[in-house]
Amino acid sequence: MKVDTEMERLLDEIPMLHHGDLLGRRDAAGDDGGGGGGFDVSCLIRELAEMGVVEGDDDDGMLSSPPGFFGGGGGGGLSPTSSLCFVGQDxxxxxxxxxxxxxLDDGKxxxxxxxxxxxxxxxxxMVNPFGNYLMQKLLAVCDDEQRMAIVLxxxxxxxxxxxxxxxxxxTRAVQKLIESLRTREEIQLVVEALRPGFLxxxxxPNGNHVVQRCLQSFDANDNKPIFEAAAVHCLDIGMQCHGCCVLQRCIARSGGEQxxxxxxxxxxxxxxxxxxxYGNYVVQYVIDLKVPTANASxxxxxxxxxxxxxxxxxxxxxVEKCLKVFKEADKATIILELLAVPHFEQLLQHPFANYVIYSAIQNSKGxxxxxxxxxxRPHVELLRTSPYCKRIYSRALLKK
Incomplete structure (x- = not known):
């Protein structure tokens, strides 16, 4: 009884992380506040080893279980508190x-x-380099009540x-959490907790995978707060490398009015x-949808x-995408605007505009x-020598 009482006292002394300490600041033991520096129970493990609750291996620092720790001998199985002893530092x-x-594979x-x-x-x-794998495995095997307790x-x-x-x-542990959610209440709790930080x-680079996992795992109704945030901040999101991918995923996963x-x-x-x-990819994605009101805008x-x-x-x-997808009248507007430029040959020789001219040839008729x-044609000699005009000159029609 004395050993059990002393062990409970030691466990209660483990520092609980608050929001100010959690992940939000660097410390001497961790490089990002979440890489293992905030959760050190190595001292506890040593004390427990001295008390005989767990055994320490002097050769490699690995902990071993005493007789009966997992149901063998006469110890009566793994105790709720002694399981924590294996989650130390380094x-x-x-x-x-x-x-x-x-x-965790040994049964309920x-x-x-x-x-x-x-x-x-x-x-x-969840933010520990090794502990996050334990949490992922636990989320995969725990029951509904236990999962809800973790969510809360x-x-x-x-x-x-x-x-x-x-x-x-x-981010990996949260993605596993999202995959494991089963009830509407759990999903709503998680989405509401993420809502303040959607942008x-x-x-x-880490957080975008969590949002994408929500889009993949939840239905459009549950993801409504994400769609709303994406619409409000679409310019900011679309002009960012990770954001442009999420924005396209939002369009693909949404429906109806959203x-x-x-x-x-x-x-x-x-x-x-x-x-x-990055934003140009989002615009091309929207053009390909062929939504009349969007393309008119x-x-x-x-x-x-x-x-x-x-x-x-x-x-x-x-512009190339517009020439491929827009209606004939809108394509004509683009081509007429290109033809109206005072020095048309400058477009032919331009490193980017020459591709537009090439697309205009491919997507025009009559x-x-x-x-x-x-x-x-008047610039055919230029087409032969300019490095940016060769594609245009290669068109069979222009060779005739």
Whole structure:
């Protein structure tokens, strides 16, 4: 009884992380506040070893279980508190977490004991380089009640789940959490906990995977807060490397009114997005949807600016897409604008605009096509020598 009382006292002395310490600041023991520096129970493990509750291996720092620890001998199985002893720092973390993961395969009794020992430390473990794997395995085998307890632990304080999702280790554990959710209540708790950080998550190299996992795992109704945030911040999100991918995924996973609002918001910012290294992909994605109102909005913004867009690296791709997808009347507007430029040969020699001219030849017909080829023929000698004109000259029609 004395040993059990002393062990409980030591366990209660393990520092609980609060929001100010959790993941949010660097310390001497961890490089990012979440890489294992905030959860050190190595001293506890040593004391427990001295008390005979666990055995320490002097050779490699790995912990071994005493007789009866998992149901053998006369010890009565793994206790709820002693399971925590295997989640220490450095080598103890690695071997201990692996040991506990293996024991999770031994049946519900072991799952219950391990859950009781580590569940209240879910936040710390999820951002631990080794503990996150233990949490992922636990989420895969725990029952509905246990999963809800973990969800409540992770969502009771604002921004905690967001900070975990931004962590390089935590993002994996949160994605596993999202995959494991079964009830509408669990999903709503998680989505609401992530809501304050949607913009930061979408643009983050770790956090964007959490948002994409929500889009993949939940239905359109549950993802409504994500769609709303994406529509409001579409310009900011679309002009960022991770954000442009999430934005396209949002369009693909949404439907009905939510999709209409999102596409309309992107189209209304089409001119700015088209000129961006990442935003141009979002605009091309919207053009390919062939939504009449969206393409009409883009046409209105682009009209009178096609020369400007054609002579830029990223927006020239958008003009090419317009020539492939837009209706014939809108294609004619683009081509007539190209033909009206005072020095047409400058477009032929331009490193980006020459691709637009090539697409115009491919996607025009009738009198408009003839007008285009007639404007090109006087510069045939230039086409032969300029490095940017060879593709245009290679067209069989222009060789005749």
């Amino acid at each position: 080598g103890g973390d690695q071997h201990g977490c692996r040991f506990l993961q293996q024991r 009794r072991e799952v219950d004991f391990i859950f009781a020992g580590v569940a209240r430390h879910a936040v710390e473990l 632990t992770l969502t009771k304080d604002p921004f905690v789940l967001v900070r975990i999702s931004l962590n390089v280790h935590g 930061e998550l979408i643009k983050d 999709r209409e609002k999102l596409v309309a918001a992107i189209a209304s910012n089409g001119f700015e997005l088209a000129q961006d290294a 883009l046409t209105k913004q682009f009209q009178g600016r096609y020369i400007h867009l054609s002579m830029q690296k990223f927006s020239s791709n958008v 009198s408009l096509h003839s007008a285009l080829t007639n404007a090109i």
